[in-house]
Amino acid sequence: MAEVSSVSPLAPKEFPSLSQIDGVELFSAPIGEGYHGRNNLFFARFIEGTCVAGVLTKSKCPSAPIDWCRENLGYGLARGLVVNAGNANAFVGNVGALTVQHTAVAAAKMLGCSTSEIFISSTGVIGEPLDHEPLVDALKKAPQLPADFEAAANAIRTTDTFAKGAGAQFDLDGVSVSISGIAKGSGMIAPDMATMLSYVFTDVPISVEILRTLLKDANAFSFNAITVDSDTSTSDTCLVFATGAAKARGVEPIVSPEDPRCADFKQALSAVLKDLALQIIRDGEGATKMMVVKVSGAVSDLSADIVARSIANSPLVKTALAGEDANWGRVVAAIGKAGEPAERDKLQIRFGDLLVAKNGFRSAAYTEEDASQYMKSDEIQISVDLGVGDGNATIYGCDLTHGYISINGDYRS
């Protein structure tokens, strides 16, 4: 792997201050020598009654931990979470499932619970068997090594150049409750109904059915709306754990989808997931600019989404951003190749507030100078109106630079 060297130029200045979540304890430890000298095991312990909802990769070649989580999410109860960085435990045949089993048995024994309440994730190289012994050894030592959210976020990094966290505090029934989450991801990012790895914790008492629904909705506009390189991972995972501990402070459980507090919770959860998702974009491998693609006027939201992804994933649009070149001709080509209904002679394209093209022709107001100035920003917004309907979508991406080639030209070696 290429050395994780300098921090992304788009990184936030510092790790945010996140609320401790009642009912959650965090730990981190090194597995063997650790990963590039860093802790690479993250372990979390939950109080009894914690429920969990998750979205997982739709990859047809999922990792062994994905298979494990998919099964346990059906039960919806969680007591423990074990995550290792450096090895994805993916595409290693039966060995992969055995490693997961050994890990889950050890964790369940430590916590006095069922293995169905243990959630497991792995991130890193694909195709290398993951030895369970050093992993289980580290797990056993973990309870002596408490961690805060920043330490936990650091323990799940691979090519990430910074630890990613986001949180929210809001009132329910006059009581302050919290959501705190962490994520990792930098390359192989084009999540399909999930992200790379993200873990979100809350003390809100809420039924698992409602938690599932709210997560699915919030995920669609956050992790599922980002793409670094159009490559979907075998291990994408987002899990939300709700301990319900705020019930002791007088918060009535949310058990009905009609409960007006669902909207408050969803708003806070969505904000946290979106913040984490954009941090992954801001740490896109080699990224120097974030790209926000807004498509409107499509025949449907799905159609807008396809066009927006076509633009955000176009290597030619991405390299134009890297070169600070307002090359809107490449945006036109990316719209065209998407194959979705569009009216060439009604197309409107904006870079930021600058009207670049209108009615299928370069705008009279367009000047190369204004556009070049705008392209120097580190966040570029490309807005496209297709002129054929009311569908819209927003997708977040980044530029494609020499840094991406350098990082991935010798990742394994």
Add this chain to the structure above:
Amino acid sequence: MAEVSSVSPLAPKEFPSLSQIDGVELFSAPIGEGYHGRNNLFFARFIEGTCVAGVLTKSKCPSAPIDWCRENLGYGLARGLVVNAGNANAFVGNVGALTVQHTAVAAAKMLGCSTSEIFISSTGVIGEPLDHEPLVDALKKAPQLPADFEAAANAIRTTDTFAKGAGAQFDLDGVSVSISGIAKGSGMIAPDMATMLSYVFTDVPISVEILRTLLKDANAFSFNAITVDSDTSTSDTCLVFATGAAKARGVEPIVSPEDPRCADFKQALSAVLKDLALQIIRDGEGATKMMVVKVSGAVSDLSADIVARSIANSPLVKTALAGEDANWGRVVAAIGKAGEPAERDKLQIRFGDLLVAKNGFRSAAYTEEDASQYMKSDEIQISVDLGVGDGNATIYGCDLTHGYISINGDYRS
């Protein structure tokens, strides 16, 4: 545009020797000062009775010349072909159609034919109006400037680092007949039912209906099976002109799809188109290695095609090739993200003849040394068996290098 500097390391040693085609005359000229000092107008004149078939981009934002050719291909007769390089005449509103009209009128007047028999292509920057006056001036001078196929192929280059040609000679009715073709293309290459620009000429007498059918079939396994960067152009065009001049030498016209000579012609045409298509890959922007992806065992040929494209377009697979890293884990991820039916625990992956993975696990015979040695080749074959059916497909691609970023980070400026 980045300077067209050194020739691709994958370029053929020299331009092939191509047969002159009876009934075809070639010319090339500079438009104004030319393009980077090169001739950038290609003009071809055909004898009366020449028929033409073509495949054009499916982009929803096609260039003005594409609209023009689509209409004229319906008639199927050709007397002239005019191609300019440096400006794609795309996304310039009504101005684009006017430029095409002016050009066609001038050419038709020179040749004493209908404008419906004039075919026009443009390649280069998108979104800049193309002035018809210098173009028509150059066209008028062209008949004094005869060219051979190599000169014609040079006149249609943009970021291409070498001129691309391919030909075939074979016997029909005991008479030697020929196919000679040229092409251009290097970036924005993921043709959708067509290529960047390719022009193929033959003296075989053949009906336009049969020519269309044979072109469509041959195209599917040549131009439509290549991808440099997954970006489909607004201008992709492949036109085949059949002068029928070999009739004078005793070749009976091919007018029935049951004519056994169709197979001979199709075989020769397919070989020429595939040769040209692979030359485009060998001139992929920044390419240092060609990638051949063969997928078998899919539920259908279409499913195999989707998986093969997912691998060939994966930035992570492409950068692994650039780094000479046998990173088959990224191949697994690309298979997984394609979303097509695949059996993880039956998957088989080969790099060249090396069995890398079998039954969802690294092969016992695999050694890193053998794989690293193989990755040094300049043509890498990745073969995948999905283990679920009989569908198969082959897609041709190339690696993703710093060269691609350099070329496209400042294309316009």
